[in-house]
Amino acid sequence: MPVPTSMQDLSAAAASNSPQGSENVAPNLDNYLRSHAAILRQTYSLASSSIASASTVDVASADGESVQVTGSSTINSLGTGFAGCLREIRFSGSPTLVSSGSIAGLPSGENLVITAGEVAVFRCVGSGQWRMVSLSRVGTSSGGGGGGGGGGGDYVLRSGDTMTGSLSVPGLSVAGNSVWHSGNFSPSSKQDSLGFTPVNKAGDTMTGSLSATGFSVGGNQVWHAGNSARVIVSATDPGGADGTVWVQP
Numbered sequence: 001m002p003v004p005t006s007m008q009d010l011s012a013a014a015a016s017n018s019p020q021g022s023e024n025v026a027p028n029l030d031n032y033l034r035s036h037a038a039i040l041r042q043t044y045s046l047a048s049s050s051i052a053s054a055s056t057v058d059v060a061s062a063d064g065e066s067v068q069v070t071g072s073s074t075i076n077s078l079g080t081g082f083a084g085c086l087r088e089i090r091f092s093g094s095p096t097l098v099s100s101g102s103i104a105g106l107p108s109g110e111n112l113v114i115t116a117g118e119v120a121v122f123r124c125v126g127s128g129q130w131r132m133v134s135l136s137r138v139g140t141s142s143g144g145g146g147g148g149g150g151g152g153g154d155y156v157l158r159s160g161d162t163m164t165g166s167l168s169v170p171g172l173s174v175a176g177n178s179v180w181h182s183g184n185f186s187p188s189s190k191q192d193s194l195g196f197t198p199v200n201k202a203g204d205t206m207t208g209s210l211s212a213t214g215f216s217v218g219g220n221q222v223w224h225a226g227n228s229a230r231v232i233v234s235a236t237d238p239g240g241a242d243g244t245v246w247v248q249p
Contacts, residue, residue, distance in 0.1 A: 003031045007039055008060065008082045053095040059087040060124065068092055077102045081124035086133075088121050105132035 004010055004018070011017050019025040019032060047064035051057055053071035058079030065088055069075075072093040081087075097103055097112040103122075106112045114120075119136040172179040199206050215222040 003028055003035050004039065005035060006063075007043070007085065010039065012084075050092075053093060059089060059122070060085050062087065066090065069095070071095065074098060075103070076100065077128065078122060078124075078130045080128050081130065083124060083126055085124040086121065087124075088119060090119050092116055102128055103130055103132070107135070 002009075002018070019028075025032060042063055043065050045064040045066070047062035047067040049062075050068040050070050051059065051062065053069050053073040053075055055074065056077040056079060057069055057075050059067055059069070060079050060081035065086060067087060068090045070092045072095050074096045076098045078087070078089075091114045093114070094116055095114050097106060097114065097120075099106045099109055099111050115138045117138045120132055121134040122130040123133050125131050172181075178184070215224075221227070
C-alpha cells in the first residue's frame with residue numbers, strides 16, 4: 001500500500017492501515033515511519049501557507065491543524081474534508097461565512113461577518129459538512145462556543161454593564177410586557193383614548209365642575225359647605241357684607 005501523507009489517508013481501525021503484515025516493508029519502512037511522525041506533528045502545527053478566502057476554502061488540505069485564511073471574499077464551503085477533521089481558522093480579513101448545511105453552528109444560525117483577527121474552530125462531521133465548535137472574537141477575553149456572539153468588538157456583560165452607541169433589537173420586554181417605543185406607541189392616541197382632556201398641572205383653565213374629597217392652600221384646609229357652619233349675624237358685623245360668616249364646627 002502507498003505511504004500515507006495526511007491524516008485523511010489513515011484509518012481509525014488499526015487493521016486498515018498500512019503496511020499490512022504480508023507486505024515487504026524493507027524498501028519503505030523509513031518512509032512509513034517518517035510519514036506517520038509528520039502526520040502526528042501536523043495535528044499540532046501551523047499550516048506552512050495561508051489560504052485565500054473564496055466561495056470554497058479547502059481547509060482540510062492544509063498541512064497543519066491551524067491555518068490562516070486571508071482576504072474578505074464570501075465563504076460558502078470549507079471544502080470536502082473528512083469526518084473528524086479539525087481545523088482552527090485564523091482570519092486576517094473580514095469574510096462572511098454563509099450559514100448552510102456546509103457551514104453549520106454559526107451564531108443564531110445566521111451568516112457571520114468575521115472581523116480581522118478572529119479565530120474559529122470547525123469540525124468536519126461528514127463529507128463537505130463542517131460545524132463550528134468555538135469562536136474567539138476580537139475584543140473578548142475568551143472564546144465562545146458555536147452559537148454565541150454577534151459582531152466583533154467587546155460584549156456587554158449580561159450581569160450589568162454600560163455600553164456606548166445605539167443598540168437595535170426587533171423587540172424588548174420587561175417581565176413579559178412589551179416596551180413602548182415610537183414604533184408601537186403614540187402618546188396622542190393614548191391621551192385621546194381617555195375620553196377627556198386632562199388639566200395640565202403646570203397651569204391650565206378648565207370648564208365644568210370639579211369634585212374632590214378635599215382641597216388645601218399652603219397646607220391649610222379650604223372651608224366649604226361640607227366642613228363649616230353658617231352663622232347669621234347683624235348686617236353691621238364685619239364678618240360679611242350680607243351678614244353671613246362661616247365658622248368651622
